[in-house]
Amino acid sequence: MTRAGYKQDRAAAERKTYSTVTRQMPGVIFLCMLLILWQVLSQAIGKPYLLPSPLSVLESLWENRREIFLVHLPATMEVVAIGGVLAVLSGSLFAILMDWFPWLKRALYPILTWTQTIPVMCIAPAFVLWFGYTVKMRVIVVILVNFFTVTVNLYDGFASVRPERIELMRTYGADRLQIFSMLKMPTALPYFFTALRISIPWSVIGAAVAEWLGAQNGLGTYSRSCMMNLDAAGLLAPLLVLTAFALLMNALLGMIERRVLYWQE
Amino acid sequence: MLCFEHVSFTYPGSEDAIFRDFSLRAEKGGFISVIGESGSGKTTLFRLLNGLEQPQEGSITIDGTPIPEKKNFASYMPQQDLLFPWLSVEQNVMLPMTIRKQPKELCRKKALEMLKKVGLAGWEKRYPRELSGGMRQRVSFARTLCAGGELLLLDEPFSALDSITRISLQEWLRDQWNHLEKTILFITHDVEEAVFLSEKILVLTGRPVTGLTEFEVPLPRERTREMLLRPDIAELKEQLIALLRSEATE
Numbered sequence A: 001m002t003r004a005g006y007k008q009d010r011a012a013a014e015r016k017t018y019s020t021v022t023r024q025m026p027g028v029i030f031l032c033m034l035l036i037l038w039q040v041l042s043q044a045i046g047k048p049y050l051l052p053s054p055l056s057v058l059e060s061l062w063e064n065r066r067e068i069f070l071v072h073l074p075a076t077m078e079v080v081a082i083g084g085v086l087a088v089l090s091g092s093l094f095a096i097l098m099d100w101f102p103w104l105k106r107a108l109y110p111i112l113t114w115t116q117t118i119p120v121m122c123i124a125p126a127f128v129l130w131f132g133y134t135v136k137m138r139v140i141v142v143i144l145v146n147f148f149t150v151t152v153n154l155y156d157g158f159a160s161v162r163p164e165r166i167e168l169m170r171t172y173g174a175d176r177l178q179i180f181s182m183l184k185m186p187t188a189l190p191y192f193f194t195a196l197r198i199s200i201p202w203s204v205i206g207a208a209v210a211e212w213l214g215a216q217n218g219l220g221t222y223s224r225s226c227m228m229n230l231d232a233a234g235l236l237a238p239l240l241v242l243t244a245f246a247l248l249m250n251a252l253l254g255m256i257e258r259r260v261l262y263w264q265e
Numbered sequence B: 001m002l003c004f005e006h007v008s009f010t011y012p013g014s015e016d017a018i019f020r021d022f023s024l025r026a027e028k029g030g031f032i033s034v035i036g037e038s039g040s041g042k043t044t045l046f047r048l049l050n051g052l053e054q055p056q057e058g059s060i061t062i063d064g065t066p067i068p069e070k071k072n073f074a075s076y077m078p079q080q081d082l083l084f085p086w087l088s089v090e091q092n093v094m095l096p097m098t099i100r101k102q103p104k105e106l107c108r109k110k111a112l113e114m115l116k117k118v119g120l121a122g123w124e125k126r127y128p129r130e131l132s133g134g135m136r137q138r139v140s141f142a143r144t145l146c147a148g149g150e151l152l153l154l155d156e157p158f159s160a161l162d163s164i165t166r167i168s169l170q171e172w173l174r175d176q177w178n179h180l181e182k183t184i185l186f187i188t189h190d191v192e193e194a195v196f197l198s199e200k201i202l203v204l205t206g207r208p209v210t211g212l213t214e215f216e217v218p219l220p221r222e223r224t225r226e227m228l229l230r231p232d233i234a235e236l237k238e239q240l241i242a243l244l245r246s247e248a249t250e
Ligand SMILES: Nc1ncnc2c1ncn2[C@@H]1O[C@H](COP(=O)(O)OP(=O)(O)OP(=O)(O)O)[C@@H](O)[C@H]1O
Pocket: B011, B012, B014, B018, B036, B037, B038, B039, B040, B041, B042, B043, B044, B045, B189
């Protein structure tokens, strides 16, 4: 690259970070204002068991930090990780099979899009009936929450390949496996990341709800026990952790995505 | 020698035949342009040659061997460059060889050689998004060369480019062909482009296509744009345009 070109790129990059900051500014300011309003309001009302102030939530988090971070967060993370990985694996497998066998796609795809509208959270109690208050039950909830998203997104990714590209590869003598691995997989990669980005928060939500239904440990369980004790600040503290956890995972994913999809505009 | 004999073809599931009892002979080593109005079947002609479609009747042979038995004789360059954005320029050019599982070092060497040929030495590690439209077409041409066929099938390779880039690529392609031992079949809409580039012009006639009209271009091997102003060339262009027009109004 020429020196001038390099400088231009640097300038463009700086402009970009600058504009990211300015773009996010209104959101940050608005969030701060909301927090201040919340603090003022809860002090004005003066009933911390109904509306705890944000500071008291932080305080509760600090007081119970050992229990939250050493016992409950790892328990939740375990469910999110196992469930998330299994959802991605099984979803990918189904997407690949549907792409390979068109008859399977014709059989499954309509059902898959249709089942996406079922709120899995609401049938979660049924899993308690079948599997009891076990890790297995919670993992299954997380899998079901994400399975369809992964399958449908990834399949759509495979299907988005331009037929001209497939034909071009065929004129070079490529077989189906080569067309799949050299063309369809890379084409579907951005769709795969989209699916992951949707799945991360939903895995966390799914795990928390499943724990809420009943579990020995986990942030959902902790939150629920605080509710039983009318400890509103304690109820909200783990939610703060869950949100931070999901945001962190998404940021990490974003970094990986930029690495892997380096070739995108 | 490329030979179509009494070829009839209809797309599966379609009513209208594209070719009916169509025959064509083309010598080795020429630069032959194919023109015809839009939708007349030019791309279909290439698809038949590629083996992407099979004719319902008739035969297509190269030096007497039917196409299904020939391998890698034709390299197809599509209308859009269709470069893979996740592959570097070099990897894109190597693609046909990678698919044939040729040794990596050989592929790389060949790709570099081809990139040098198309004037893109030093660009091998870049990605397609960093290239201009004209450069992308040249990469696509290098990839076509890497596919190794003796017959190059170029389907309107310059139609998406602006006129200046287009003119310079035409001159460039003509120059390439002068140094390559290849037969080129070149599809275009553009009469001037056909005249400037080729030794012979085929106009597809009839709908479905039943035959063709051949024109020899009386220009020397080394040619310049100014020669297009010669009276005999101007007359040839007029003839071609008149023929295309009468085809279009039929
Ligand atoms: N896959 C297909 N299935 C059915 N019909 C097709 C298919 N591809 C092309 N056709 C039809 O065949 C006819 C010839 O198409 P073709 O692409 O060969 O035309 P063309 O001469 O290359 O046109 P253009 O100059 O616009 O590229 C058109 O009428 C088109 O509608």
